[in-house]
Amino acid sequence: xxxxxxxxxxxxxxFGKPVTLSCSQTLNHNVMYWYQQKSSQxxxxxxxxxxxxxxxxxxxxxNFQSRRPNTSFCFLDIRSPGLGxxxxxxxxxxxxxxxxxxxxxxGPGTRLTVL
Amino acid sequence: xxxxxxxxxxxxxxxxxxxxxxxxxxxSGNPYLFWYVQYPNRGLQFLLKYITGDNLVKGSYGFEAxxxxxxxxxxxxxPSALVSDSALYFCAVRDKGYSTLTxxxxxxxxxxx
Numbered sequence: 001x002x003x004x005x006x007x008x009x010x011x012x013x014x015f016g017k018p019v020t021l022s023c024s025q026t027l028n029h030n031v032m033y034w035y036q037q038k039s040s041q042x043x044x045x046x047x048x049x050x051x052x053x054x055x056x057x058x059x060x061x062x063n064f065q066s067r068r069p070n071t072s073f074c075f076l077d078i079r080s081p082g083l084g085x086x087x088x089x090x091x092x093x094x095x096x097x098x099x100x101x102x103x104x105x106x107g108p109g110t111r112l113t114v115l
Numbered sequence: 116x117x118x119x120x121x122x123x124x125x126x127x128x129x130x131x132x133x134x135x136x137x138x139x140x141x142x143s144g145n146p147y148l149f150w151y152v153q154y155p156n157r158g159l160q161f162l163l164k165y166i167t168g169d170n171l172v173k174g175s176y177g178f179e180a181x182x183x184x185x186x187x188x189x190x191x192x193x194p195s196a197l198v199s200d201s202a203l204y205f206c207a208v209r210d211k212g213y214s215t216l217t218x219x220x221x222x223x224x225x226x227x228x
Contacts, residue, residue, distance in 0.1 A: 004158075031214075040203060042218040043159070050214075057215075090158055100209050101147050101166045104216060106158035 003027070004107035006091050012113045013081050021076040021110045023091030030096030032074040033104065034066060037088040049074060050096055078112075086114045117142045117210040121219035128196045129227050136191040136222050138206030148189040149207040149216065150180055159205060165189060176200070196226045 005024045013019040023032065031050050035043035047056045049068045063085070065077040078085055088109045094102035118141045128134045140146050147166055151159040163174025170182045180191045191204060206219040 006158075040221060040223070042205065042220050045215055048215075055214075088156075092159075100211050100214065101164075102214075103149070103161055103164060105161060106151075108158045109156070111156065 004091055004093055004105055006089075006107040006110050008110060009108060010111050010113070012115060013078075014115050015083065016080045019078050019081055019112065021078075021089050021091075021112070023074045023076070023107055024072050025091075025093045025107075026072070027093055027095070027105065028071065029093035029105075030071075031094045031102070032068060033092040033094075034064075034074070034076050035090040035092065037090055037109070038086075043090055046076070081112070081114045083114050086112055088112075117146075117208050117217045119206050119208045119217055119219040121204075121206055121222045123222050124220075125223045125225065127225050127227065130198050131195050134193050134196040134200070134224065134226070136204050136206075136224060138189045138191065138219060139187050140189060140206075140208040141187065142208060142210040144211040146187075146189075147209045147211065148180075148182065149209075150174065150178070150189075150191050151205045151207065151218075153203045153205065153221075155202075162191070196224075198226050198228055200224060201226045 007022045033048040034046045037043045046060045068074045090109045091107040092104040094104045120139045149164045150162040153159050163172050165172045165182045173179045203221045207216045
């Protein structure tokens with residue numbers, strides 16, 4: 001089945017220790033998104049890639065970076081996690097053919113704990 | 116600017132009864148509207164979307180939503196609720212020409228046996 005996969009599902013890191021979250025997709029979609037979701041709040045878009053073009057949201061902290069080495073994979077790097085970065089991180093994809101009517105398909109998420 | 120409101124933090128309904136989860140939106144152009152469901156510790160699952168055409172949209176798991184342009188609403192409905200429908204429901208909107216999706220704060224649906 002075509003899907004969006006996130007690894008790991010649960011990640012524990014220490015305050016200030018860099019961490020990388022992984023997302024892969026078998027949908028061959030052009031667009032990949034990273035969202036941050038805190039305790040049953042709405043998902044907050046951090047950034048997205050349209051193919052290789054990176055689009056950062058204006059209020060995304062510099063502490064958050066992303067890489068997309070190929071169509072299938074996208075990574076979220078948190079350079080120095082703080083306690084406030086503990087959250088569920090959601091990866092989503094869309095085909096990008098009609099950006100305003102596209103459906104986004106989400107992975108299961110990675111729950112990040114910062115000690 | 117685009118925005119969406121879900122006025123209820125929680126909706127309680129008995130199993131077998133009809134359910135409605137409310138959503139209103141604000142856009143400058145034509146709205147594209149989406150409903151997602153989230154189970155505990157899981158990602159969001161797509162339920163349905165309105166792009167154009169028939170105001171009543173049918174989606175997954177027996178859910179449907181009615182687009183009402185005059186009331187700027189897109190309420191989610193189901194004729195007969197199941198206990199397994201208990202989850203967090205998100206309405207989202209995208210204005211024509213925009214690529215980013217704006218989510219509501221979510222409504223927790225609790226279906227009691």
